[in-house]
Amino acid sequence: xxxxxxxxxxxxxxxxxxxxxxxxxxxxxxxxxxxxxxxxxxxxxxxxxxxxxxxxxxxxxxxxxxxxxxxxxxxxxxxxxxxxxxxxxxxxxxxxxxxxxxxxxxxxxxxxxxxxxxxxxxxxxxxxxxxxxxxxxxxxxxxxxxxxxxxxxxxxxxxxxxxxxxxxxxxxxxxxxxxxxxxxxxxxxxxxxxxxxxxxxxxxxxxxxxxxxxxxxxxxxxxxxxxxxxxxxxxxxxxxxxxxxxxxxxxxxxxxxx
Numbered sequence: 001x002x003x004x005x006x007x008x009x010x011x012x013x014x015x016x017x018x019x020x021x022x023x024x025x026x027x028x029x030x031x032x033x034x035x036x037x038x039x040x041x042x043x044x045x046x047x048x049x050x051x052x053x054x055x056x057x058x059x060x061x062x063x064x065x066x067x068x069x070x071x072x073x074x075x076x077x078x079x080x081x082x083x084x085x086x087x088x089x090x091x092x093x094x095x096x097x098x099x100x101x102x103x104x105x106x107x108x109x110x111x112x113x114x115x116x117x118x119x120x121x122x123x124x125x126x127x128x129x130x131x132x133x134x135x136x137x138x139x140x141x142x143x144x145x146x147x148x149x150x151x152x153x154x155x156x157x158x159x160x161x162x163x164x165x166x167x168x169x170x171x172x173x174x175x176x177x178x179x180x181x182x183x184x185x186x187x188x189x190x191x192x193x194x195x196x197x198x199x200x201x202x203x204x205x206x207x208x209x210x211x212x213x214x215x216x217x218x219x220x221x222x223x224x225x226x227x228x229x230x231x232x233x234x235x236x237x238x239x240x241x242x243x244x245x246x247x248x249x250x251x252x253x254x255x256x257x258x
Contacts, residue, residue, distance in 0.1 A: 008103030013038045013210050014059065014180060019068030021054050021234075028054040029065070030234035036180070040205035041110045043221050044214045045245075046231035054216045055231070058184050060092050061085040073181065091178035095185045096170040105168055107148050108157050109140045112175035137207070146204065148172040148197060161193030166199060175203070181205065183213045187220050199223035218242070230255065 012035035021029040029051045036042050040057040044052050057063035058070055061082040070077040099108050113136060124214055132140070142148045147167040152160065166186055173181060183202065187195045190195060199220055205211055206226075215221055222242045223226060230245050232255065238248040245251050 011038060012036060014042075014212075015069065015070040015071040016055075016058075019055075019058060019060060021051075021063060021065050027234050029058070029068075032231070032235050033069070034229055034236055034239075036148055036210050036212060038179075039207045039210060041202065041211045041224060041226040042213070043224055043226050043228045043242075044212060044226060044231060045216065045218070045221060045255070046237070047095060049233075050231040051234040053184070054234070056092065056184065056212075056214065059085075059182065060090060083142055084189055087174075089177070089179035090182065091173040091180070092182040092183060093166075093169055093173055093186065095188055097165045099157045099165055099168050099172070101156065103157055104154050105157055105160070106140060106144070106153045108147045108168055109143055109171055109175055110136075112172035113139070143171045145176050146174070147201060161194070163190045163197065166194075166198065167192070170201065170205075176210060180210045180212070183211065185211065187215065187216055187217055195220055196223070218246070 006250065014036040016035070017033045019029050019032045020027065032051065032055065044055070046052055054063060054205065058065050059072075061077060061080055061084070065078060072088060072090060075088060080088070100111070103111070110132065116222070141150070144153055147170060149160075149164060149167060149171070152164065157165065160168060170181075170183070170186070186202070187198050190198065195217070202211055202213060202224060213221075213224065213226075225242075228242050228245050229236060229249050230238065230248075232250075238245045238251050239247075246256060
């Protein structure tokens with residue numbers, strides 16, 4: 001349900017309904033329901049232990065729900081393993097970036113190129129011995145421009161700043177052409193300038209694909225300008241604009257007031 005009445009409703013790309021996950025009697029998710037539209041940028045916030053990471057684990061197949069429905073483009077994710085879910089078009093970026101420090105920025109992106117459909121795939125490192133065709137090189141350069149690292153294309157990834165490493169990993173995920181990108185606390189430890197760049201980057205990425213961001217920095221959340229979902233004790237507590245959730249007495253009591 002779009003907040004803009006004049007805009008046509010888009011088909012949800014991600015749909016969770018009544019999802020419950022229990023660990024040794026503790027309910028990490030408690031009948032959680034939410035949906036994300038195609039091309040939407042969504043932010044998930046909430047106190048520690050609210051279920052944000054478990055929610056992402058369920059979407060990517062790392063954790064199986066006890067009950068509930070989890071669908072991506074009408075596909076039942078609860079019946080698929082992590083690799084199959086990734087191949088459907090779901091990419092996940094963890095808080096700590098994982099890049100190849102000894103390789104250049106360009107080479108990191110080259111390694112992450114999506115395998116050609118029907119082909120045997122691209123084996124790490126042996127890929128670097130092959131020549132890129134024109135379309136592949138254009139794709140790498142397109143992503144370099146998008147993440148703002150064109151000037152550092154031939155620099156070793158190990159020489160990048162913390163923020164630049166985060167952008168590179170986002171770029172590596174984009175090389176896989178995901179339709180849904182899950183991003184976990186992307187601006188933790190960043191400078192103010194890096195944080196601003198990251199907000200602008202995620203806004204640019206959304207639209208062509210759906211992006212779900214888990215974050216604690218509310219100023220960063222405001223900069224994203226997206227719909228915000230607040231989780232608490234494994235279920236949705238509030239949802240709407242950042243102004244709406246910040247003024248919700250329930251959110252103030254369990255999260256913002258702490």
